[in-house]
Amino acid sequence: MSTGRKLVISTVIVGLIVGHAIPLVRGREHWPFSNYPMFSSISGPEFSELRLVGVVDEDGEEIELPAGTYLTPFDAPGFRASLPGALARHGDDPEAQEELLGDLLELYDLRSAGHGGPRLRGLRVYRYAWALDPRGEVQARPSAREFILDYDREGRVSR
Amino acid sequence: MRTCVRAWNTQWFGPASPWDLGVCRILFYGMLLALYSPVRFGAWAEIPGGFWEPVSVVRVVFPGQPSAAALSWIGNGWLVALLLSCLGLATRPSTAAAFVLGALAVGIRQCFGKVYHADGIVVLTLGILALSRCGDALSVDSWIARRRGRPPAGPSGEYRWPIRAVWLVMALIFFNAGMSKLVHGGIGWVTTENLAIKLAGCTIVGRNNNSPWMAGLVAQYPMLCRVSAASAVLVELSMILTPFIRWARRVVVPTMFAMQIGMAFLMVGTGFLPFFVVYVFWVPWESLFARSRPDSSAPPELLAGRTGPSGSSFGSG
Numbered sequence: 064m065s066t067g068r069k070l071v072i073s074t075v076i077v078g079l080i081v082g083h084a085i086p087l088v089r090g091r092e093h094w095p096f097s098n099y100p101m102f103s104s105i106s107g108p109e110f111s112e113l114r115l116v117g118v119v120d121e122d123g124e125e126i127e128l129p130a131g132t133y134l135t136p137f138d139a140p141g142f143r144a145s146l147p148g149a150l151a152r153h154g155d156d157p158e159a160q161e162e163l164l165g166d167l168l169e170l171y172d173l174r175s176a177g178h179g180g181p182r183l184r185g186l187r188v189y190r191y192a193w194a195l196d197p198r199g200e201v202q203a204r205p206s207a208r209e210f211i212l213d214y215d216r217e218g219r220v221s222r
Numbered sequence: 223m224r225t226c227v228r229a230w231n232t233q234w235f236g237p238a239s240p241w242d243l244g245v246c247r248i249l250f251y252g253m254l255l256a257l258y259s260p261v262r263f264g265a266w267a268e269i270p271g272g273f274w275e276p277v278s279v280v281r282v283v284f285p286g287q288p289s290a291a292a293l294s295w296i297g298n299g300w301l302v303a304l305l306l307s308c309l310g311l312a313t314r315p316s317t318a319a320a321f322v323l324g325a326l327a328v329g330i331r332q333c334f335g336k337v338y339h340a341d342g343i344v345v346l347t348l349g350i351l352a353l354s355r356c357g358d359a360l361s362v363d364s365w366i367a368r369r370r371g372r373p374p375a376g377p378s379g380e381y382r383w384p385i386r387a388v389w390l391v392m393a394l395i396f397f398n399a400g401m402s403k404l405v406h407g408g409i410g411w412v413t414t415e416n417l418a419i420k421l422a423g424c425t426i427v428g429r430n431n432n433s434p435w436m437a438g439l440v441a442q443y444p445m446l447c448r449v450s451a452a453s454a455v456l457v458e459l460s461m462i463l464t465p466f467i468r469w470a471r472r473v474v475v476p477t478m479f480a481m482q483i484g485m486a487f488l489m490v491g492t493g494f495l496p497f498f499v500v501y502v503f504w505v506p507w508e509s510l511f512a513r514s515r516p517d518s519s520a521p522p523e524l525l526a527g528r529t530g531p532s533g534s535s536f537g538s539g
Contacts (some may be wrong), residue, residue: 064235064379072383075353076234079346079387083394087401094277094332095325095342099399102489103406106419110426136265136331140493145335149273159272166270173268193426197418197441202426 111192113146113211115167117183125187126180133171133178150188150212157220164188164214185215233466234386235379243381244310244360245507246388247351251308251320253499254344255301258327263297264290266330276333279325279345293330300327307351310361321345321352328496340497346391347500354384388503389465396478400458411451418447424489437488457481475504 086098116125117133128134130142137145153159164186171183191205213221267290274287284292300323306316325348328341357363358375368374375381403411410416424437440446457477463470479501486494 069231069235069379072234072353072387073230075350076383076387076390079391080394083391083398087398090405092337094279094329094337095345097337097339097342097395097398098402099339099395100402100406101339101399102420103399103402103411105407105410105414105416106423108419110423136262137269137334140490141331141334141336141338145273148275148335149270153272163270163272166272170268170270193423195419195422197415197422197444197447199422200425200438202422 106195108195109192110195111190112143113150114189114191115142115146116187116189117171117180118185118187118213118215119181119183121184128171128180128186133174133180134167135174135177146188160212161214161218161220164212164220165218168214168216183216185213187214188212231379234383236382237377237379238382238385239377239508240355240359240375240381241508241511242506243354243356243384244358244364246385246503247310247313247356248308248360249502250347250351250499251304253502254324254496255304255308257495257499258297258304259301261297262294263327263330264294266334267293269334273334275335277329277337280329280333283326287333288330293327296323296330297327299323307357310357310363313357313361313363317348317352317354317356321348324348338493338496340494343391343395343500344496347388347503350384350387350391355380356384385503386465388500389471392500392503393461393464396458396461400455400461403455403458412448412455415444415447417451417454418442418444421447421488440488454481471504475501 082093082096086093086096090098090100092098092100115128115130115134117128118124119126129139130137131139134142149163150160153163168183168186171180171186175182188211190209190211192207192209193202194206195202211222213219267288269287271287276284288296300320303316303320303323306312307320325345328345331338332341355375358381364374407416418441421437421441425435425441440450457474460470460474461478464474482494482497486492
């Protein structure tokens with residue numbers, strides 16, 4: 064190997080080290096480099112997350128909408144992480160929120176041939192909460208559910 | 223100073239046969255091809271624009287959300303480049319294309335509010351291989367070269383540094399993960415019920431692709447959870463030793479692999495799949511092959527290159 068080539072490769076190797084050090088020091092991700100913060104915070108027994116549900120009929124019957132089934136290419140972890148940020152960005156703008164949820168309903172419709180779900184009248188966003196008990200059972204139901212947003216097919220958003 | 227340079231050269235540029243790197247090339251690109259072939263890259267264009275939050279690598283090329291046609295071209299182009307790289311046909315341009323297109327194809331799914339932590343290593347490994355001479359053995363290119371009367375590639379530092387650079391990337395990733403736990407969680411990450419509660423969180427139906435009962439079962443044993451948490455941090459931090467110390471490679475890497483399998487079952491489902499592809503760089507393929515063929519009926523390229531310790535062996539210095 065020539066010395067020049069070794070220098071180039073050595074620079075790349077040092078770049079890889081520095082590239083990984085920066086996110087660790089700054090506490091921020093610079094993809095494809097990261098400080099890999101997943102699971103790094105201490106979890107308390109209270110846990111909550113936003114969930115999107117579909118409104119099926121006039122009585123308000125709802126179905127869960129697992130993203131990996133109904134909103135592909137989102138998968139469940141991706142959608143779970145993305146939804147709060149997307150809603151927060153449009154927090155003070157009802158029109159933007161209406162557009163966001165309208166687009167999600169459109170995505171649901173676009174995937175309907177694949178998932179075979181019912182035609183929805185609208186979408187709702189809830190905050191689900193769980194009281195986690197490590198020595199408890201598998202948790203099928205949340206301990207609390209807080210209504211956040213409602214969107215109907217006519218484009219009305221209510222809180 | 224001279225000692226440092228010598229140690230650096232030995233670590234990264236000591237002679238190694240091209241065979242291990244060739245096997246890693248075939249497996250890495252081949253497995254990526256299998257993993258990403260079913261993906262419809264154009265579908266990301268259908269995600270509502272309100273979710274668009276591009277990472278800088280993608281934003282350079284696409285300031286706005288790209289069209290389905292553009293994403294399909296990138297994705298399909300990437301798959302073709304992966305196939306050519308796997309075969310070792312026009313290896314230098316195809317691995318370069320696999321890196322550039324891969325950074326975009328893999329990068330696009332980081333642009334909707336979530337970074338997938340198993341994807342970064344794929345792009346960095348693509349970059350390392352794009353700079354390497356991974357097509358010098360076990361490739362269509364090397365077969366054509368031999369037909370033209372060129373001698374097979376002999377041992378060189380060119381075949382050692384790429385494998386070790388991938389080791390380094392993996393080591394840094396896990397070291398960062400371990401450090402993040404200490405920085406954000408502190409010692410409480412290990413000593414409290416933290417991991418048990420995290421596992422209990424995995425028992426929430428619909429949150430993960432795995433079986434929630436398994437996480438629930440482990441969560442019921444607090445001491446087991448504390449020991450697991452301590453082991454996780456220790457093993458992650460110890461990974462930083464693996465590119466440089468032989469025993470660390472022999473002990474820590476298999477332990478880390480087993481730990482990731484466990485985490486896949488308990489917590490993250492299939493999320494680690496791209497990560498597992500990169501483990502092929504830790505396997506001493508040449509030694510394994512030589513051990514399984516004591517009659518020396520190994521392929522000519524292997525025999526041509528077998529003159530010293532290989533770059534990817536757990537046992538090499």
